[in-house]
Amino acid sequence: MDIIGVFNLEISGTKIVALYLPQYYETSYNDEWWGKGYTEWVACKAAKPLFRGHCQPRVPLNDWYYDLSLKYNIKKQIDLAKKYGIDGFAIYQYYSCGKKLLDVPTEMIRDNRDLDIPFFLFWANESWKKSWFGQDNTVVWAQEYGGKKEWKRQYEYCRKFFHDSRYMCIDEKPIYAIYNAWNFSRVDEFISYWNELAKADGFPEIYFIKAQGSRDNKSKGNFSAIVTREPNYTFSQEKIVQKIIRIIKTRVIEVINTYFLLPRGKGIVRMRVSYDIIWKQILSRRDMEGAFLGAFVDWDNSPRKSYNATVITGATPEKFGEYMCKLMKKAQELHSPVIVINAWNEWAEGAFLEPDKEYGTAYLEQISKFAERKSVYNGRTE
Numbered sequence: 117m118d119i120i121g122v123f124n125l126e127i128s129g130t131k132i133v134a135l136y137l138p139q140y141y142e143t144s145y146n147d148e149w150w151g152k153g154y155t156e157w158v159a160c161k162a163a164k165p166l167f168r169g170h171c172q173p174r175v176p177l178n179d180w181y182y183d184l185s186l187k188y189n190i191k192k193q194i195d196l197a198k199k200y201g202i203d204g205f206a207i208y209q210y211y212s213c214g215k216k217l218l219d220v221p222t223e224m225i226r227d228n229r230d231l232d233i234p235f236f237l238f239w240a241n242e243s244w245k246k247s248w249f250g251q252d253n254t255v256v257w258a259q260e261y262g263g264k265k266e267w268k269r270q271y272e273y274c275r276k277f278f279h280d281s282r283y284m285c286i287d288e289k290p291i292y293a294i295y296n297a298w299n300f301s302r303v304d305e306f307i308s309y310w311n312e313l314a315k316a317d318g319f320p321e322i323y324f325i326k327a328q329g330s331r332d333n334k335s336k337g338n339f340s341a342i343v344t345r346e347p348n349y350t351f352s353q354e355k356i357v358q359k360i361i362r363i364i365k366t367r368v369i370e371v372i373n374t375y376f377l378l379p380r381g382k383g384i385v386r387m388r389v390s391y392d393i394i395w396k397q398i399l400s401r402r403d404m405e406g407a408f409l410g411a412f413v414d415w416d417n418s419p420r421k422s423y424n425a426t427v428i429t430g431a432t433p434e435k436f437g438e439y440m441c442k443l444m445k446k447a448q449e450l451h452s453p454v455i456v457i458n459a460w461n462e463w464a465e466g467a468f469l470e471p472d473k474e475y476g477t478a479y480l481e482q483i484s485k486f487a488e489r490k491s492v493y494n495g496r497t498e
Contacts, residue, residue, distance in 0.1 A: 130444060130447040130448060131203035131234075131453065131455070132202055132457065132483065133202070133204045133205065133206050133284075133454050133455065133456050134197065134202050134206070134459060134469055135205075135206050135208065135238065135456060135457065135459035135462065135467075136205040136206060136235075136459070136461060137156070137459065137462050138207060138218045138220070138221035138222050139155060139184065139218055139461075140155050140156055140157060140181075140182060140184045141185035141186075141221070142155060142185075143218070145217065145256075145257070149257075156463055156464045157463075159419040159420055160173055160463045161173060161181075162419070163419035166383065166385050166418055166425075167385060167388075170385075170418075170427070171416075172416070173419070174416075174419075174463060174466060174468075174472055174474070175472055175473040176463070176470065176472055176473070177471035177472055177473055177477070180471075184220070190221055190225065190231055193460070193461070193470070194232065196471075196480070197460065198233060200469075200477070200480035200483050200484040201484045201486065202233075202460070203234060204233060204236070204284055205233060205235045205460060206235070206236055206238040206293060206456055207236070207238060208238050208240045208295075209237045209239045210240055211239060211241075211270060211273070212241075212257070212258065212259050212261075213261070213262045213269075214270075217244075226277055232282065233282065235282060235284060236283060236284040236291040236292065237274060237293070238295065238327070239292065239295060240295045241259050241261075241294060241295055241296050241300060242259050242295060242299065243257060243258045244256050244257040261300055261302065261306070264309055267306055267310065268309075271310055271313045271314075278314075278319065286323045286340075287320065287323070288319060288320055289314075289319060289320050289323035290314070290319060291322075291323045291325060292310075292322050293324075293325035293326075293327055293343065294324065294325065294326060294327060295327045295345075296329065297326045297327070297337075297339070298329070303337075304337060304338045307322070307324050307338045307339070308338065322340075323340045323341070324338070324339045324340050324341075325339060325340065325341050325342070325343055325408055326341070326342045326343070327342075327343055327344075327345050328343065328345060329348060329352070341404075341406055341407055341408050341453075342403075342404060342408065343407065343408035343409070343456050344398075345458070346394075346398060346410035346412040346458055347389075347394045347398075347428065349410065350394050350397050350398055351394075351426070353401070362387070366386050366387060369384050369385075369386050370386065372384060373423055378423070383422070384423060385418070385423055385425055385427050386424045386425060386426065388426075388427050388429055389415075389426065389427070389428050391428050391429060391435060392430055394412075394428060395435070395439040398410070398411070398439075399439065399443060403446075403450055405451060406450065406451055406452065406453070407450060407452055408454045408455070409443060409447050409450070409454075409456070410455075411439075411440060411443055411455055411457045412457065412458040412459075413436060413457065413459065413466075413468060413469055414428060414436075414466045414467055414468075415428040415466050415467055416428065416465065417464065417465045417466065418466075419463075419464040419466075428466075433475055433479045433481070433482050434482070436482055437482030437483075437485060437486060440482065440483070440486050441486055443455060444486065457469065
């Protein structure tokens with residue numbers, strides 16, 4: 117396919133992209149690792165309120181516990197996203213030396229042109245551990261990288277997406293985000309090699325995005341741009357004294373839980389953080405010119421981690437809308453092409469735009485109102 121048809125972003129207009137988790141369907145490996153019939157919905161349904169005012173379980177509107185191995189469910193998601201002003205999805209990709217996980221929804225989008233939404237791949241290059249579900253650190257699926265032979269194989273797989281007219285590009289360069297650059301010691305070699313392959317494939321190069329996490333240095337390196345993984349990145353930007361206090365507090369809570377409360381079926385949530393504080397830090401931070409800016413809806417990973425969770429408190433649709441408007445203004449000042457929202461459907465982390473019984477479509481309505489005002493911030497008429 118000719119790259120002329122590739123979806124190319126206008127730098128003058130900041131786009132709103134939501135992270136998309138291609139989970140929520142049964143697989144043989146999830147059956148093996150987490151139990152027969154496991155999907156994220158299992159964890160969500162089992163969640164319980166852990167303190168007064170704690171909203172759990174989070175229940176999808178009309179009990180829509182969808183199965184993403186079915187095309188019509190993905191179509192419904194896409195129609196909903198477009199209706200409320202989401203410009204595209206950043207789809208998590210799980211790939212390790214030819215091995216793939218949770219690839220059915222992503223490939224279904226690739227192979228069905230009527231699933232019509234702009235998107236790009238976000239390589240979630242990390243090992244899967246049982247700690248992900250509040251257990252020990254046993255690795256159930258190891259992230260491996262290999263060398264140029266494996267990198268070429270990975271490019272050959274991804275190029276089928278890159279040549280799709282819906283795939284998001286900047287200056288004709290397909291966007292490809294890497295979740296854990298710090299964990300990939302040869303990432304600079306990988307980027308250089310992929311750029312060689314891309315040029316031979318008809319592209320100027322790849323527009324690599326470095327996802328900034330708690331362990332990354334702040335250098336852009338060979339990447340085209342950076343995006344902060346929110347709210348996790350902001351969690352990590354504490355001053356030394358604050359960090360020491362937090363570590364001591366969480367260790368004390370762990371001891372109290374382990375030896376006194378959990379044996380009696382009770383506990384204290386390991387970490388509770390104010391929604392307003394995190395958002396104000398995001399807005400006040402000095403980000404790089406041209407960076408992809410990170411945003412988040414809410415955060416509560418207690419469905420996975422129970423009392424070892426981090427729970428953000430005080431989120432409302434109105435606050436989200438207010439902070440997103442301010443972030444768009446910041447994006448325009450920095451000439452940021454994309455705001456990446458965590459997330460479209462991270463239900464087990466409390467980070468979702470999809471409608472639920474608590475707020476209905478209120479978070480999406482904020483996006484819709486905000487999208488209508490984008491033309492003002494972008495200095496043009498949409």
